[in-house]
Amino acid sequence: MAREPNLEQAPRQAAxxxxxxxxxxxxxxxxxxxxxxxxxxxxxxxLGLLPTVVALIIDKSPKKxxxxxxxxxxxxxxxxxxxxxxxxxxxxxxxxxxxxxxxxLIVMYAAATFGWLLFMAIPPVVNGLLAVxxxxxxxxxxSRQRELIKEWxxxxxxxxxxxxxxxxxASGQAQSQTPAPPxxxxxxxxxxxxxx
Amino acid sequence: MGEFVSSPPGFDQPVVFxxxxxxxxxxxxxxxxxxxxDIYALGVTLAHLLQRQNPARGKSKEQxxxxxxxxxxxxxxxxxxxxxxxxxxxxxxxxxDDEEERWGFDELDMWSSGRRxxxxxxxxxxxxxxxxxxxxxxxxxxxxxxxxxSERRESALKMIQDGSIEQWYSRGLENSEMATAVAAAVEAAxxxxxxxxxxxxxxxxxxxxxxxxxxPVTYKNVKYMTDGFGYALGVEILRDGDIxxxxxxxxxxxxxxxxxxxxxxxSAQFTELEYFARLRSHLQKAGPGxxxxxxxxxTIPGHACRSPLIIKENVSEIEDILPTLDAVEKFxxxxxxxxxxxxxxxxxxxxEGSVESQLNELGDLDGTIQILGMLRLxxxxxxxxxxxxxxGLTKWVGGLMGPVIKLYHSRSTRRDIEAEVPRIVRSGDLSxxxxxxxxxxSKKEDQTKYLAALEEFTEAEEEVLQIEENxxxxxxxxxxxxxxxxxVTSILIMIFIISMIIMAG
Numbered sequence: 001m002a003r004e005p006n007l008e009q010a011p012r013q014a015a016x017x018x019x020x021x022x023x024x025x026x027x028x029x030x031x032x033x034x035x036x037x038x039x040x041x042x043x044x045x046x047l048g049l050l051p052t053v054v055a056l057i058i059d060k061s062p063k064k065x066x067x068x069x070x071x072x073x074x075x076x077x078x079x080x081x082x083x084x085x086x087x088x089x090x091x092x093x094x095x096x097x098x099x100x101x102x103x104x105l106i107v108m109y110a111a112a113t114f115g116w117l118l119f120m121a122i123p124p125v126v127n128g129l130l131a132v133x134x135x136x137x138x139x140x141x142x143s144r145q146r147e148l149i150k151e152w153x154x155x156x157x158x159x160x161x162x163x164x165x166x167x168x169x170a171s172g173q174a175q176s177q178t179p180a181p182p183x184x185x186x187x188x189x190x191x192x193x194x195x196x
Numbered sequence: 197m198g199e200f201v202s203s204p205p206g207f208d209q210p211v212v213f214x215x216x217x218x219x220x221x222x223x224x225x226x227x228x229x230x231x232x233x234d235i236y237a238l239g240v241t242l243a244h245l246l247q248r249q250n251p252a253r254g255k256s257k258e259q260x261x262x263x264x265x266x267x268x269x270x271x272x273x274x275x276x277x278x279x280x281x282x283x284x285x286x287x288x289x290x291x292x293d294d295e296e297e298r299w300g301f302d303e304l305d306m307w308s309s310g311r312r313x314x315x316x317x318x319x320x321x322x323x324x325x326x327x328x329x330x331x332x333x334x335x336x337x338x339x340x341x342x343x344x345x346s347e348r349r350e351s352a353l354k355m356i357q358d359g360s361i362e363q364w365y366s367r368g369l370e371n372s373e374m375a376t377a378v379a380a381a382v383e384a385a386x387x388x389x390x391x392x393x394x395x396x397x398x399x400x401x402x403x404x405x406x407x408x409x410x411x412p413v414t415y416k417n418v419k420y421m422t423d424g425f426g427y428a429l430g431v432e433i434l435r436d437g438d439i440x441x442x443x444x445x446x447x448x449x450x451x452x453x454x455x456x457x458x459x460x461x462x463s464a465q466f467t468e469l470e471y472f473a474r475l476r477s478h479l480q481k482a483g484p485g486x487x488x489x490x491x492x493x494x495t496i497p498g499h500a501c502r503s504p505l506i507i508k509e510n511v512s513e514i515e516d517i518l519p520t521l522d523a524v525e526k527f528x529x530x531x532x533x534x535x536x537x538x539x540x541x542x543x544x545x546x547x548e549g550s551v552e553s554q555l556n557e558l559g560d561l562d563g564t565i566q567i568l569g570m571l572r573l574x575x576x577x578x579x580x581x582x583x584x585x586x587x588g589l590t591k592w593v594g595g596l597m598g599p600v601i602k603l604y605h606s607r608s609t610r611r612d613i614e615a616e617v618p619r620i621v622r623s624g625d626l627s628x629x630x631x632x633x634x635x636x637x638s639k640k641e642d643q644t645k646y647l648a649a650l651e652e653f654t655e656a657e658e659e660v661l662q663i664e665e666n667x668x669x670x671x672x673x674x675x676x677x678x679x680x681x682x683x684v685t686s687i688l689i690m691i692f693i694i695s696m697i698i699m700a701g
Contacts, residue, residue: 063679069686073690083701
């Protein structure tokens with residue numbers, strides 16, 4: 001016996017697709033308006049922001065951090081040219097004139113390159129700083145642990161809290177969630193190495 | 197000290213001077229005895245003196261006892277020897293084997309004042325027309341056969357199990373009641389054979405006691421009167437003899453069988469049975485303060501403590517225990533506990549109040565609890581005996597307290613206690629030492645703080661792991677943060693430069 005098509009469900013599934021296509025259509029419509037209304041600005045922006053477009057294409061990360069870095073610097077480089085265009089004749093020939101000016105082009109692309117450099121240079125530095133802060137905190141914690149061992153003995157290492165005289169941990173966590181204690185006091189001196 | 201007070205009653209007395217029943221028991225197990233037994237011995241002494249010779253000369257113990265049993269004591273010890281007419285009557289009276297009919301002080305007084313004493317009533321002895329050959333003797337009486345069988349237990353058990361004894365009772369002695377009792381005992385032993393390893397020996401003991409209810413308690417190779425158990429045990433301990441069999445007889449409740457068969461009064465039986473039940477409960481516990489040592493001190497009130505630490509000091513009073521231990525501290529191995537099995541048993545047996553909980557601690561598997569139990573026992577003793585200052589013993593005990601101090605988790609608390617112990621040792625007060633080491637408030641506080649420290653340690657460990665996970669090289673979180681910083685920096689630079697351009701333009 002053939003199942004009857006779910007007539008109520010079909011329009012519900014079709015709705016987001018229709019909505020998305022409507023949204024795209026709206027963007028295309030707006031872009032078309034912008035291209036027709038400000039063709040000189042669009043030409044300058046498109047050619048000036050080419051490094052950002054490239055970064056957007058090659059950046060596979062979900063948050064597109066490299067695109068942000070390159071884009072920000074690229075916009076900074078394009079901004080003086082845009083001001084010049086808007087402050088001057090503001091037509092296509094002037095836009096082409098700016099684009100074909102090597103100095104202006106160098107400023108735009110060099111700014112984008114600086115964005116790349118920022119993206120390559122800042123993360124290792126920040127990683128290093130984070131590691132230093134973490135090392136300091138770990139050193140503090142290890143120092144406190146050594147104090148506790150000095151006062152309460154080695155068995156404080158070997159005994160998970162919920163095994164100590166049948167008293168359960170205040171957090172009520174299961175034993176499997178409790179981290180394995182360091183096997184030896186020497187382990188307490190270990191601090192994770194800072195990233196190179 | 198002479199044998200009169202230093203050895204068990206009748207221990208050194210030749211068998212000929214003992215009554216039949218006491219003669220059957222081992223030297224140490226003849227029991228306390230009575231005036232009647234002493235009058236019998238006096239009768240035998242007079243018979244010796246009047247005959248100017250030992251009438252039992254050349255006879256073994258078994259031959260003498262069998263002769264006394266089959267003929268009675270007077271014919272064996274006097275026989276047809278010519279005695280003076282004056283002495284014949286009292287000696288016959290004093291040598292009467294029936295304790296009830298034996299002469300006492302009243303009869304002797306009447307005789308000495310010249311009055312006539314009524315002749316004793318003789319009870320006819322049950323004899324078989326068909327003698328049984330056992331142990332080179334022809335037995336016509338159950339009593340003699342029982343004694344011979346008790347001396348040859350292996351062949352005796354076979355004789356019981358093959359039904360010979362039952363048959364002899366029913367045909368030879370025409371005593372169907374006893375035949376039935378023997379058959380029932382054999383049947384009961386058969387039923388217990390699988391579960392009780394000593395079922396055969398217990399059957400033999402029961403049948404022998406049925407055949408001669410007046411004979412001593414018999415089990416394996418030991419024989420003792422019920423009031424002579426303690427002395428018999430003491431003698432065996434002194435000799436390093438067969439203590440195990442004595443203990444086994446109590447654990448297997450052999451005296452209970454004897455009382456069940458004997459015609460003793462119910463009240464006497466109850467007291468005695470309670471006494472043996474108490475000994476049995478001591479034997480069933482293995483820890484210090486129990487076992488065979490406890491039985492020894494419970495059964496012999498004046499026995500000196502046999503602890504190797506103070507055996508040379510011959511301490512028989514509980515008041516002397518602590519001063520003696522205090523004195524021997526200079527020579528003793530102070531790495532060992534001052535309360536060994538003998539001392540614990542001696543204190544438990546002689547102490548007026550109960551020390552069961554301290555003894556249980558002494559027998560604990562945990563060495564620390566053992567030490568605390570020892571200290572508590574000594575403190576109780578010091579308090580009860582008003583023993584005063586015990587410098588040597590406190591020093592000895594204080595030196596053993598290392599494991600007890602380690603019960604505290606806190607190292608600083610341990611150090612404080614360790615610093616305090618020498619001061620208490622100088623005061624010689626054991627109770628102060630116990631108060632210091634076993635303070636419940638300090639213990640609870642230590643435990644609470646220890647648990648808090650444990651929790652803090654675990655939390656620190658968790659945090660360390662979390663930091664290592666989040667800031668380690670190539671970790672996702674670290675990369676994300678650093679990329680975010682790069683992006684935000686770029687945007688901030690852009691905003692700054694554009695703002696500057698706008699403001700400049």
